[in-house]
Every structure is written in structure tokens, then in C-alpha cells.
Amino acid sequence: MASSASFALPGSSFLHNKKDLSVSVVPSTSQLSIYKCKQPISKNIVMAMETQQSERKPATTGSIKTPMSMTEKILAKASGKGGVRAGDNVWVNVDVFMTNDISGPGSIGIFRREFGQNAKVWDREKVVVIPDHYIFTSDERANRNVDILREFSLEQNIKYFYDIKDLSNFKANPDYKGVCHIALAQEGHCRPGEVLLGTDSHTCTAGAFGQFATGIGNTEAGFVLGTGALLLKVPETLRFVMDGEMPDYLLAKDLILQIIGEISVAGATYKSMEFVGTTIESLNMEERMTLCNMVIEAGGKNGVISADTTTFKYLEDKTSVPYEPVYSDAQASFLSEFRFDISNLEPLVAKPHSPDNRALARECKDIKVDRVYIGSCTGGKTQDFLAAAKLFLAAGKKVKVPTFLVPATQKVWVDIYTVTVPGSGGKTCSQIFEEAGCDTPASPSCAACMGGPKDTYARMNEAQASYLFTLSIRGVCVSTTNRNFPGRMGHKEGQIYLASPYTAAASALTGYITDPRHFLHQISHWKMVLERVKLNVFSKHMHEPKLKERGRELKTMDTKKVCEDVNIMDKKQMAVASPHGSEDSDEGREKSSPATPVQSSPDLSDESVFITSHLFDFLDSSLPITVKGCQWVLLYRAGRNMVYHSAHLLARATCFLVPVCWYVQFYVLIR
């Protein structure tokens, strides 16, 4: 097992306040300057940043007479100006305006009051109305909010109104989407280079597409509905450079918790947060959305990520509206630049009651958990559920606390039931969740992310809280959502730990806050073993025609192929190897196989050409834990004594942990 990475850098001991973030340069022998934020933070969490400009040369479009950041460029374009500077106030033309059931009625009221009862919105094709917050409730006022959106949308002939009428079955509402920020992306309203304003602070999510996207208040929204324009102050830009290969136990949620923990919940107030670097480039669109979604938790005006091939591919089947991406100029000026080496980061949580109350997940291992919530615009996307399913699959265990799953949108709900989880042998997320004992995925909406009416699914309401409190004194929820203020998910005593879907799933399995490496490393180590075995088999026995053939199969191995192989295996060997067969003990198996060399205590007395003594030691110690919970484990057998010993040993080490053990002609397959 890999040990937890600690990445304390030399000389990391300076305390600076927030003001320092933008102006100070700490002399350092290394190229990086190390800062600490106001909050006391773990010594194990270190962030590297410098105020100098990056050497990176961002792509440039257009003239560089007035070098601009991406945000400045979008706002310049939207205000019809050749150039703008941070601090300018400009009238910006809006490409998309979005509202939802919480703030929509208020915005509509202001629009009618200011522009007249019979006024028409400036462009019925640019207004997107998405009921999503308090939907599946019998609360009359919440229902009335949706009714107001419906009346308005019908009266105004709004083109994009994602209505819900039948609350008893969301699937009976083909137009209904779910959480607005994810629906906007899925329906093609997030386009590079454009301006999206919405009456929800997490509208910044769309910055993942290289769009200027920000939340506005009801009064501003009323004005936008009437005019399609808004006076905006151009924000200064903070640049976050995230480089390095993202470890397989991290998700974008960890990255943004790291940033917010570093700069605080007010660290980016009215600033644009631009994310660049090799790590960012490697993220898929949903992960980029997670990152931008939470810029508001640092006070950011907006977040932006350069549009690239990942963006264009995502948009391919979602919009036919032409769009024009823009990029920061190489000479653009940024207020500060923050650098992170992501390869050293560990899984994080934000402890109650603030998103900047950062801690390492492993530091919180003694915190007992009462429930886990996976959902919302931040952590309820398809990739979030795939991540949770991957962890459950790796662990092969059942959850110890109620685990609520709330897909953000109807599309995510469908994905949960249809998309297969890699390495699962064709299982969908829903199957894995069911096996793990999670609650059935709920109807898509914001649900308990923001508490909601008392009957909101998974809400930490008083009845549940008192039940939980009896058992565990207080209600602790590990949640993939974005805010953990007191009362945010219902009960004011609730203790919310914000975390990635990996960490949330791992915590559900143990009932304590758990570093996901505890389960995920089982998979990555096993992959390493498979690689070595395959390499060995291929390199040593390629002259054997049959093995050559198998080698080709193995190279493109998928579970289906492996399953087919099981059908052609040697029955006698199968009987020998199956722990459920008549010879259940190791001893029995050894005796009943004439071809199996009997060795009561197999070891590497003869050096195997396939398994080095180093690998042998590794397998001997780690195999039982490694195999636990794995769906398929592929070992090998080549039919020669020396090799056979090794394979047999591997089988012995694993078969008592797994239900079926197969021997196949050239390799051993254990399920």
C-alpha cells in the first residue's frame, strides 16, 4: 500500500494575512514562495504560490494592444468595446439569463413592477427558466413558486422552460431537467465567450466552458429581463495554476477545497478566478464545473477555464449556436497568481461551518458520521456518481450509515441506471449502489442541499436529527454539496463536512470520515500486479502459439472476453481450484489435481521467472486485502511447475476471500 503523501515543503512557515496574498513576495531559496493563510491549518497542508507571472504563454486571440484576461475579453466583447480594464464599469449585453423557482418569482415581480404588467421580456429565446430547488414537496408556497414560473413562461412564450407538473413521478415530465446549473450545461446554454447571468450564486459553474457566468440579485434580474443588459464592474483576475498529474484518489472537489481553504471564503471577493495548468487541462467538463461551481464560496465573481478540445467535444451534440471562445493574453495582468502541485495533494474536507475550514480527510478519521449525501450542482453529476460507484466497487462493502443519492438532473438519473462502471463487469452505478446498501437514487432536484421544506428528501430535519442525536449525540453529514453553514441542510445543529464523492462514499462505508485511499488503493495496486503478470507472460512465452493468441486477447482484455474464456476452461482444473467444490480445502485441491505439484507450503524455493522474490513478498502480504471486494482478479498459469507454484500460491492466498476460483488454461481467473 502506498503511504499517504505528505508534502511539507522546506521553509513553509510564514503567516500572511489576506492582503498579503496579492502583494507579498517571500524570499525563498526555491522558486516557490510558501504562504499560510489566516486560519490555522494543518502542517500537512501546504500551498505554494507566487505573485510573479507564470512563464506559461496562454493562447491569444485578437489584438494584444490592450492585453486582457479572459474575463476582461468576454466583457469587452459583450459591451462592444475594443478593450476593458479591471475596475471599468461597462454595460454588458447578456447572452443567456437563467432563473429558478427560488428567485424567479421575485425577479418576475420586479420586472412587472418596473416595466409594466404587460411588458415583454427582451428576448424570449435567451431566457431559461428552470424549476429545481423545492420541487418534490407538498409545501404550498414552494409549489406556488413553480406555478408562478409556469404562468410567466407561458405568458411570455419563453422558449426554454423546463417545467414539472406531475410531482408524483418526475419521469412523467419530459421537459423537467433538475438542478439549473447542470441542466444549463446539458441543454447547451453554456457556450464559450458568452455572458450568462442567473439568479443563483452558483451560476458561476458555467465558467467551466470559458463563459462569463455569475449570479445576480432579483433587482438586477428584473432589469435584465426588461433590457437584456446590465452594468457590471470588470473584476480583477486571480490566476490559479494547477499543475501535475492528478492522483487517482482526488477529484475536482479536493482542488477547490484546497483553494478555498488557502484563500478563505472572502479571498476572491469580486474577483475572477481563472484556472489554468496541466491538471485543469486533464479534467473532464463535469469536473471543471465542480471547480467553477464553488468559486462563489471564496467570494469570486466568476470562474473561468479556457475552452479546449474537451469543451468543444462536450458541446458537439448540445448546441448549434455558433460561439467564439476567447483566451487570456500572454501579457494580461493578473492581480495574483497561485500555484499548486496537485500530485502532492491529499483528499480534503471542509469542516463545519464554513467551506474554508479545510482539513485532511485522514485527520478527521475519528469523526463519526450519521449520514452521507451525494448530490447537488457540485456533487450530483454523472461523474460524481461514477466516482462513488468506483469506490463502492473497490471496497465491496456495505454502507454503515444512511447514504442518500440525489442526481442533479433527469439525465444524470438515467445515467445512474444505464452507464456501466469501468472494471465492474458491466454493472451500472445503480446496481453497485444497491449492493452497497445505499438509498434508491431520488428524484432529481436540489433536494436537501439547501435544506428546503420539512418534507424535502434527505433533509436533516428535526425528527431525523433527534433520532440521530440519540444514537450519536449530534448529526454529522458528509456531503458532496457546496455549503456547510449552520442549518444549511435543515437542522441548525447539523454538522456538515463537505467532501468529494470518493471521500463521501468511503465515509459511508466506515461510518467515520475516511480518506478514500483506504479503499481506492486496493484497485491501483492490483492493476500494477496485472500489468506485471501480463508483461511477464508476453515476454517469456510469446513463442508458444496458443499463448501468443491468448496474449493478444489479454492485451485487449475485457470482462466479457474473460467470461467467455471461463466457459472453455478445463473442467478438471476447475474442480480442483474451486473453493466451493468437494475439495474445499487447500489440501484437497492439491491432492485431487494430478497435474498440480503438491507442495503443502508453497514458496519460491525455486526462483520463478515470472514472479520475482520482490513481487512474491508484495503479493504475499498484500493480496488478501487487495483482492477483497475486487470484481475480477486475473492471475496466470503457464503449466510449468515453477510457474504453477506461483499461480497456486496466488490462488490459495485469494480464494478464501472470494466466492469462486477458476483455473483457466493459461491463467487463473478468480471472481
Ligand SMILES: CC(C)[C@H](C(=O)O)[C@@H](O)C(=O)O
Ligand atoms: C436559492 C439560491 C438563491 C441560492 C444561491 O444563490 O446559491 C441557492 O442555490 C444556494 O445554493 O444557496
